[in-house]
Amino acid sequence: MLPIEVGSPSHRAINFDEEANEEGLKTNMELIDEVRDQAVERMEKYKEKTREHFSKKSRVKNFQVGDLVLRDIEASDPTNTGKLMPKWEGPYKVKDVLRPGTYKLLNMDGSEIPNTWHGLGLRKIYQ
Incomplete structure (x- = not known):
C-alpha cells in the first residue's frame, strides 16, 4: 500500500480480496509455461521475417568460368x-x-588477381 492509502483507503484497497488475489497468482503460475511458449514462437517468427528481409539484398550471383565482370571499387x-x-x-x-x-579473377592480360571475390562485389558485363 502507498502511505497515502493508509489514511484514506482507495478503491483498490477497499475492493481487495486476498483469496481472489492468491487464486489469480496461482492461475498465473500455471499459465506461465504457455505464455513462455507463445513468446518463443513469436520470437522465432520475428527472427524468420528479419532474416527474409535482410537476405533479399544478398542474393548469390552466379557467374561461369570465362564470364567478364566488373569489380566494385x-x-x-x-x-x-x-x-x-x-x-x-x-x-x-x-x-x-x-x-x-x-570467385578467382584474372586481368585481361591473363595475370591472376591475388584475392578471392564475393559475387555481391561483382557485376556481369554483357557484350
Whole structure:
C-alpha cells in the first residue's frame, strides 16, 4: 500500500480480496509455461521475417568460368571512393568458381588477381 492509502483507503484497497488475489497468482503460475511458449514462437517468427528481409539484398550471383565482370571499387580499394569517383573497375575474367558466390579473377592480360571475390562485389558485363 502507498502511505497515502493508509489514511484514506482507495478503491483498490477497499475492493481487495486476498483469496481472489492468491487464486489469480496461482492461475498465473500455471499459465506461465504457455505464455513462455507463445513468446518463443513469436520470437522465432520475428527472427524468420528479419532474416527474409535482410537476405533479399544478398542474393548469390552466379557467374561461369570465362564470364567478364566488373569489380566494385569499394570492395577492392575502400580508400579510393568518393561521390564523383567511378563505382566499378575492370573488366576482369572469371578464372575459377571456388564455391557458389566466391570467385578467382584474372586481368585481361591473363595475370591472376591475388584475392578471392564475393559475387555481391561483382557485376556481369554483357557484350
